[in-house]
Amino acid sequence: MPNIPQPIPARTTPGGACPSCQAPMAIHHFQRQLNGEVSLDLCFACQGIWFDEYESAQLAPAGVLALFRLLHEHHADLRQPWPGVLRCPRCRDPLLNCLDSTRAGRFAYSRCPQRHGRFSGFAALMIEKGFVRQLNGAEIDDLARKVQSIRCSGCGAPVDIRRQHVCTHCHSPIVILDPDAVRSALDDFGKKAYRQEHVDPHAVADALLANERAKSQVTRQERKSLLEADLSDLVLGGIEGVWNLLKR
Template sequence: MATSCPGCGQDMAPTQLDAVYGRTVNVDVCPACGAFWFDRNESTVLTPGAVLKLFVVIGERQADRRPLSTSMACPRCRGELKLTFDMQRTTRFSYWRCPAEHGRFTTFAEFLREKNFVRSLSPGELAQLRASVKTVQCGSCGAPIDLEASGVCAYCRAPVSVLDPRQMETVVAQLRQAEAAPHTVDPMVAERLAADRFHVERLFRTLDRPDGGKAPNLIEAGLAALGDLLSSR
């Protein structure tokens, strides 16, 4: 039986992944909400190769997604999920957990933050962004962030963030080394990452939207670099 997405109620797509000690787990994916459901401790037992596979899933699903519901229930027990904050090294990330410990609901952006792919904007970058736009889309939950009022999402408390291609290159290299899979990295990867860094930086100069168009999502704007890097395996 398919797992119902806590965010939208649609059936999630199971993705089989390798876990430690020769096991496998099925992580449920909702492309519409841009989120994963991890049963119990699934997120902590994934092999480095499994984490890379989830990065591929994220890179392939860049379509517009709906904001998350303000109230979400565990797909196992229907108990209300609780917004929870945690730390990975020096990076603060969030997820919605089941109080009965059935699992957790994690957006793509917060999964990337947990794996040190995403960084918060500096005060100077926030000031530069505010000079161009008044509202951005939260990379975590999809809600609008009023930059004039705050630099964090009023709903999920995630700070305005951007995908960091430099850190991304480092983390992917570390995961590949841990997976111990022999392969050659495409020599054009560095050039493509440089181009994507330029694209992300250019957002701060070109985000003026006098026509009142859709609020930008800075994390999704950098996902092209993730796809380029992973396709070089």
């Protein structure tokens, strides 16, 4: 099994309130490119990461892999939607909604107008680092025939994929784990221990949806919720898939 770097244990951020829920975030330390460490503020309840200016670009490949390990460890945590207004943990100004692009597609984030940093959902991080890609129109239509709605990977709000291609709450696009993108990203990060056979992205989508349905059938209340709205979070399943791939 590859030697996946372990994150340094977290401590509560002094005075650092989550831009979404306002609870104290936790600081985790990850390897920086060239030398040193990058300290990131994370809120697992909101699936959000606060990056000070340029911190995301400063993460070393080993730091990215350690971060994914940490996200995997918390993939089953209870989550909550983001409010309409997010606030900078440094100056308390409302954050601005922004979009950026990578080879994997566009991702949404919120930045401080005073340039103190930005708040990104876990899904946006996976797009930014090349582990997931946006679904195209045909794939969304195909997925809509199987389920009516999914849970937004950015903020947890429901998205009716029959009518919407992005979340109307946080404007995050619908994304999914892409086996080819995972292989490419792992290769970029110097990781060679991954499966070589071709995997159909549609088959992966089906597997992730089935996995989320199975987890939703644990209690009567969850079964009732499943009947009322068939919700699935593709990116959290993707985080688990990436981690299982890394362990091979």
